[in-house]
Amino acid sequence: MSIDRINDLREKLKEFVAERDWDQFHSPKNLAMGLNIESAELMEIFLWMPDEESYHLNGAKLDNFKEELGDIYIYLIHLAEKYGLDLIDCAEQKLMQNAAKYPAEKVKGSSKKYNEYSQE
Amino acid sequence: MSIDRINDLREKLKEFVAERDWDQFHSPKNLAMGLNIESAELMEIFLWMPDEESYHLNGAKLDNFKEELGDIYIYLIHLAEKYGLDLIDCAEQKLMQNAAKYPAEKVKGSSKKYNEYSQE
Amino acid sequence: MSIDRINDLREKLKEFVAERDWDQFHSPKNLAMGLNIESAELMEIFLWMPDEESYHLNGAKLDNFKEELGDIYIYLIHLAEKYGLDLIDCAEQKLMQNAAKYPAEKVKGSSKKYNEYSQE
Amino acid sequence: MSIDRINDLREKLKEFVAERDWDQFHSPKNLAMGLNIESAELMEIFLWMPDEESYHLNGAKLDNFKEELGDIYIYLIHLAEKYGLDLIDCAEQKLMQNAAKYPAEKVKGSSKKYNEYSQE
Helix, strand or coil, rough: CCCCHHHHHHHHHHHHHHHHCCCCCCCCCHHHHHHHHHHHHHCCCCCCCCCCHHHHCCHHHHHHHHHHHHHHHHHHHHHHCCCCCCCHHHHHHHHHHHHHHHCCHCCCCCCHHHHHHHHH | CCCCHHHHHHHHHHHHHHCCCCCCHHCHHHHHHHHHHHHHHHHHHCCEEEEEEEHHHCHHHHHHHHHHHHHHHHHHHHHHHCCCCEEEEECCCCHHHHHHHCCCCHHHHHHHHHHHHHHC | CCCCHHHHHHHHHHHHHHHHCHHHCCCCCHHHHHHHHHHHHHHHHHCHHHHHHHCCCCCCHHHHHHHHHHHHHHHHHHHHCCCCCCCCHHHHHHHHHHHHHHCCHHHHHHHHHHHHHHHC | CCCHHHHHHHHHHHHHHHHHHHHHCCCCCHHHHHHHHHHHHHHHHHCCCCCHHHHCCHHHHHHHHHHHHHHHHHHHHHHHHHHCCCCCHHHHHHHHHHHHHCCCCHHHCCCCHHHHHHHH
C-alpha cells in the first residue's frame, strides 16, 4: 500500500464526483448520513449470526462484505477531504488518546473493565 | 501517506490490542457494531445543523470530528484485517462498480436521478 | 388507539415469533442491531434530499417510510417486552428529564443553544 | 396502555416542542438522523457483551436502556406525526407483509433460513 496507490484512489474519487457533478450533494452532513447507512449495511451481514460464525464469511457474503468495506472507506476519504484531514494522522492521534485512556495494566483481558471503559 | 505509515499504523493497532488481550472481544460482528456506534457519533456533530453550516466546523467540533474519523478508520482497519483484505483494493473495486452503475452521462448533476439511483 | 389495539399488536407479534421459533435469535443484543439497521433504512429515504423536500414524501417513498416506521416500532416493542417495560412510561420519564435539562426559557428558538445542548 | 395515555403523551410532546420553538429544526430528515443516533446509543449498551448477558441488564445499564427506549419512541412518534400516520397501523401492515414473506412452515426454527431471508 504505497503513497501512490492512496493518492491514485483519491484522484479517481474526485474525478468520479466531478464527472457526475455530484459535489453539490456532498455536504459533510449528507456524507455522514451516507456513512451511517453503509455501516448499517455492513452490520446487516452479521445480523442473527452467532458471534463465532462472523469470523467465517464466504461466497456472496464475503463479496458483500468487501463492497460495504469499500463503500465505507470511500465515504471516509470524502469526509476527510472536506476538511483537508489526513486519515492516518487522525487514527494515530486517536490511538494515543486510547492508550492513555485504557492503560494496558488496568484493563488487560477483562471484559467487564472493557465494557465499563467503552461506555464512557 | 506512504506504505510505511500505513503498515506502521496497522502494527501499532495490533500491538495495542495484544497488550490489552482484547482480541477475544473483536469478533467481526462486534467490530461492525462498534463501527456503527462511532459513525453515529460522527453524525451527531451535524444533527440539527443546516447543511451549509456542516462545511465549517471549528474548535471543539472539529477536534471531535477528527477523533470520530480516527475511530472509524481504526474499526475499518480491524475489520479488513480479520479477512486479510486490502482497503484500497476494496474501494477501487467498489468505485468501478459504481462507475458502471451510474454512467456519468445519465446521472450528471441531477439530484432526482441521484436520489433514485442511490435508493437502489 | 386503544389499549385493545396495542395489546392486540403485542399478542400478534408474540404469535408471529412463536410460530417461527425465532425467539432463540431475539437476544436484546441482536434486536438492538436489527433496530439500527431498520433506522438506517428509514434514514436512507432522506439521503441527498434537501431538508424541505423531506416534508413531502409520496408514492413509493411514502409507502417505504410507513414500512420502515412499522419495522422500527416492532423492534421497539420486542425490546421493551424483553425487560417487561412499558414504552409509554419510558417516553414520559425521558420527556420529564428533557424538560429539566432544556428549560424552555433558556433554549427557546435558538438553534445554537439547541445544538450545544443536544451534544451533551 | 389506553388511548388516553397515548394521546396524552402525544400532546405533551407537542407542547414540549412548541414551548421551545423547536419545530423549525424537526424536519423529517433531521428526525431520522436523531432516531439513528439514539438507536446507536441503545446498541452501545450491548457492545462487547456476550449475547446471553444482554438478557440481564440491571442498575445503571437498565436505567440507560429505559432512557434510550424512551428517546427512540419519542422520535418515532414525532416522525409518524409529520405524516399523520398511526404507528400501530404501520406495524400491523408490516407484520402482515412479514407473515406473507416468511411462511412459518418454510422458515421455522432455522437460523440459516432466517439469515438468508432477512438479508433480502
